[in-house]
Amino acid sequence: MSRRYMIAGNWKMNNTAAEGVALIKDLKAQCGGCCCQNEKAPEVVVCPTFTTLSAVVAEASGTALKVGAQNIHWAENGAYTGEISGAMLKETGVTHVIIGHSERRQYFGETDETVNKRTKAALKHGLVAIVCIGETLEERASDKTEAVVERQVRAALADVTADDMKNVVLAYEPVWAIGTGMVATDEQAQAVHAFVRNLLKSMFKCPCVAENTRILYGGSMKPGNAAGLLAQPDIDGGLIGGASLKAADFLGIVKCAL
Numbered sequence: 001m002s003r004r005y006m007i008a009g010n011w012k013m014n015n016t017a018a019e020g021v022a023l024i025k026d027l028k029a030q031c032g033g034c035c036c037q038n039e040k041a042p043e044v045v046v047c048p049t050f051t052t053l054s055a056v057v058a059e060a061s062g063t064a065l066k067v068g069a070q071n072i073h074w075a076e077n078g079a080y081t082g083e084i085s086g087a088m089l090k091e092t093g094v095t096h097v098i099i100g101h102s103e104r105r106q107y108f109g110e111t112d113e114t115v116n117k118r119t120k121a122a123l124k125h126g127l128v129a130i131v132c133i134g135e136t137l138e139e140r141a142s143d144k145t146e147a148v149v150e151r152q153v154r155a156a157l158a159d160v161t162a163d164d165m166k167n168v169v170l171a172y173e174p175v176w177a178i179g180t181g182m183v184a185t186d187e188q189a190q191a192v193h194a195f196v197r198n199l200l201k202s203m204f205k206c207p208c209v210a211e212n213t214r215i216l217y218g219g220s221m222k223p224g225n226a227a228g229l230l231a232q233p234d235i236d237g238g239l240i241g242g243a244s245l246k247a248a249d250f251l252g253i254v255k256c257a258l
């Protein structure tokens, strides 16, 4: 498989700048080389809150750790209270951005359409877009998982070219598994990942898109269950919430991707 694993930590609304720097120091002290520049090592990304970004970028500089934001607005500037532009993010030194997380969709009115606008803004600014998709428990119970995921993927990637897809990573995060400790089984996750990869095959003429696009799993991934998930043929890494807040847990997952 040519796809390089990505392990991305979504810190959510946790860690002040001082706490974020302390966590990066812990990661550096404990990583034992697993976050180093090495083709075979996973790409490791941490995604702090906006006010923590610059300090974490500075502390991570000189390592292979990459830093991402948790949101981006599509306008260049203007009257959009509480939002942040691509140029503002670039200025902090981040290289990645999470888009369309289910918490944004559930609590902050994010829609398929705004996810698409944010994705295109990230690409325009040369950021890697980590685009989140996933069904709720009700949707899974009523057998709508594939329909929901297909709708989300098609909408998020509207007007995104095959070339742009080099900078897109998808994250399948079943909503019922996020922060609940109720992880999807290896088989449940693999089935949706394979479905998404097939969907990419049908959406893009070049088979290279489906072959090369990384699809991460997210939702209660921990050191104890990561190996099984990461061994699945279509799971190319993880988007980690709770377990990304402690260096030992996060590195435990990173090591499963080595």
Ligand code: PGA
Pocket: 010, 173, 177, 178, 179, 180, 181, 218, 219, 220, 221, 239, 240, 241, 242, 243
């Ligand atoms: P969790 O969160 O690992 O705490 O379930 C994952 C996510 O929301 O990205």
